[in-house]
Amino acid sequence: MAVYTRLGAEEMSAIIETFDVGVLISAKGIAEGVSNSNWLIETQQGEQARRFILTVYESRTDISDLPFFLDLLDHLAARDCPVPRTMHDRGGASHRFIGEGENRKALALIEFLPGVSVSEPTPAQARAVGAALAQIHLASADFEKSRINSLDLPAWQQLLGDCTREGLESIDPDLGALVERELAGLAGQWPSDLPSGVIHADLFTDNVLMLGSKVTGLIDFYFACTDLLAYDVVVTHAAWCFSNDGTQFRPELSRALIQGYEAVRPLSDAERAALPILARGAAIRFLATRAYDWLNTPEDALVTPKDPMAFARRLEFYADPANSGIFAA
Numbered sequence: 341m342a343v344y345t346r347l348g349a350e351e352m353s354a355i356i357e358t359f360d361v362g363v364l365i366s367a368k369g370i371a372e373g374v375s376n377s378n379w380l381i382e383t384q385q386g387e388q389a390r391r392f393i394l395t396v397y398e399s400r401t402d403i404s405d406l407p408f409f410l411d412l413l414d415h416l417a418a419r420d421c422p423v424p425r426t427m428h429d430r431g432g433a434s435h436r437f438i439g440e441g442e443n444r445k446a447l448a449l450i451e452f453l454p455g456v457s458v459s460e461p462t463p464a465q466a467r468a469v470g471a472a473l474a475q476i477h478l479a480s481a482d483f484e485k486s487r488i489n490s491l492d493l494p495a496w497q498q499l500l501g502d503c504t505r506e507g508l509e510s511i512d513p514d515l516g517a518l519v520e521r522e523l524a525g526l527a528g529q530w531p532s533d534l535p536s537g538v539i540h541a542d543l544f545t546d547n548v549l550m551l552g553s554k555v556t557g558l559i560d561f562y563f564a565c566t567d568l569l570a571y572d573v574v575v576t577h578a579a580w581c582f583s584n585d586g587t588q589f590r591p592e593l594s595r596a597l598i599q600g601y602e603a604v605r606p607l608s609d610a611e612r613a614a615l616p617i618l619a620r621g622a623a624i625r626f627l628a629t630r631a632y633d634w635l636n637t638p639e640d641a642l643v644t645p646k647d648p649m650a651f652a653r654r655l656e657f658y659a660d661p662a663n664s665g666i667f668a669a
């Protein structure tokens with residue numbers, strides 16, 4: 341469940357009134373998502389029924405990053421990428437504030453896009469997602485804002501250090517050794533001289549809306565940042581090309597995803613050569629945040645932490661020399 345902020349009908353109407361989007365008809369809390377509070381908003385504007393997503397940003401989103409995230413959506417939408425536009429309020433602002441003092445929170449109204457998130461992707465869907473990812477990489481080349489990746493290698497080291505060896509071994513007896521070996525390996529090999537730009541950095545299936553094999557929406561840009569474009573390819577690869585629990589690699593999805601990406605933005609030889617090491621990094625990035633949440637989420641929390649081992653298995657897969665050819669042209 342993800343509606344942490346309570347908004348009464350009058351307050352909701354007053355919020356919607358600050359945007360030029362018609363009169364509020366309904367507001368339904370959305371259960372999916374764990375970071376922020378989201379509502380599906382319906383309005384009536386003249387003859388037109390309209391739909392939006394209202395997001396109230398909770399503590400995990402740094403408000404000073406909102407101009408980057410929201411302006412990026414507008415930039416990409418203006419270049420025909422399948423992302424929702426930000427609705428600006430009557431004063432032209434992309435986000436507003438509600439509450440006061442400690443309860444002050446930012447909110448934004450975002451275009452609703454049709455589509456559903458798939459749970460068992462087909463190769464055609466993986467190809468379309470690869471192409472959509474390449475499209476945003478190209479379209480953001482002239483986006484003037486940038487944002488440091490706050491979940492980079494030093495951050496993974498910090499998070500996994502905070503987990504402690506003992507903590508990691510309470511998740512799985514072999515996890516401490518795997519993490520130690522992989523962090524040491526990555527530290528000496530992480531590339532820095534590859535093309536960089538704006539990356540989504542979290543393009544899991546639940547952040548892609550699809551109708552059939554068409555991508556209708558890329559959403560949840562709240563990890564977007566400036567980093568290596570090829571790293572975004574392997575984040576998406578790790579998210580899409582395995583069974584959820586990480587036990588099964590799906591080569592047909594892997595081929596389709598990379599082909600779809602390269603049909604729009606071919607990878608350079610240096611990028612392709614770096615994919616295996618970048619993929620180990622992508623796996624350890626999600627292992628790090630999941631292990632940290634696993635060990636630090638109170639038992640009575642509203643959200644169930646995601647399984648870190650699903651990404652430990654992906655990490656082992658990517659690190660196995662027997663699988664080094666999966667990214668070959």
Ligand SMILES: Nc1ncnc2c1ncn2[C@@H]1O[C@H](COP(=O)(O)OP(=O)(O)OP(=O)(O)O)[C@@H](O)[C@H]1O
Pocket residue numbers: 342370372373374375376377378393424450451452453454546547557559560562
């Ligand atoms: N623009 C949109 N159009 C249609 N549905 C959307 C849109 N944005 C969000 N949603 C719906 O709202 C849900 C939650 O959105 P989102 O994933 O952004 O929430 P979050 O709490 O920020 O996410 P997370 O917990 O994954 O970080 C999505 O799963 C999707 O169903």
Ligand SMILES: N[C@@H](CCO)C(=O)O
Pocket residue numbers: 542544626629630646
């Ligand atoms: N996609 C992340 C959650 C943060 O968005 C995960 O599956 O661990």
